[in-house]
Amino acid sequence: MNSIPFDNFADNPIAPALSCFAVVADDETDLPAITKALYVGTGGDIVLRSARGEEDVTFRNVPSGYILDVRVRAVRSSGTSAADLVGLA
Secondary structure, three states, X not given: OOOOOOOOOOXXXXXXXXXXXXXXXXXXXXXXXXXOEEEEEEOEEEEEEEOOOOOOXXXXXXXXXXXXXXXXXXXXXXXXXXXXEEEEO
C-alpha cells in the first residue's frame, strides 16, 4: 500500500474522501458508512436520509456528474431515479 502523506492530519468534513463505495439504494437498510458526499453518475432524483436527519428528503433533478455535498446515512430506492451513485467517505 502506498503511504498517505496526510495520514498524520485529522480528517474533517471538507477534506477529500479517504474511501469510496458503490451506493445501493434501499428502503430499509442504511449505507455501510456515513458519507461526506455523493457522486451522481446518472442524474435524476435522490431520496436520502442525512446523517442527523429524522425524515427522508428528496433532491430533485440532480445532474449527472454532480457531487452532492451532503453527509448521507441512507439512500432510498423508492423515489430515487438517479443511478451510478458513489459514496465518498
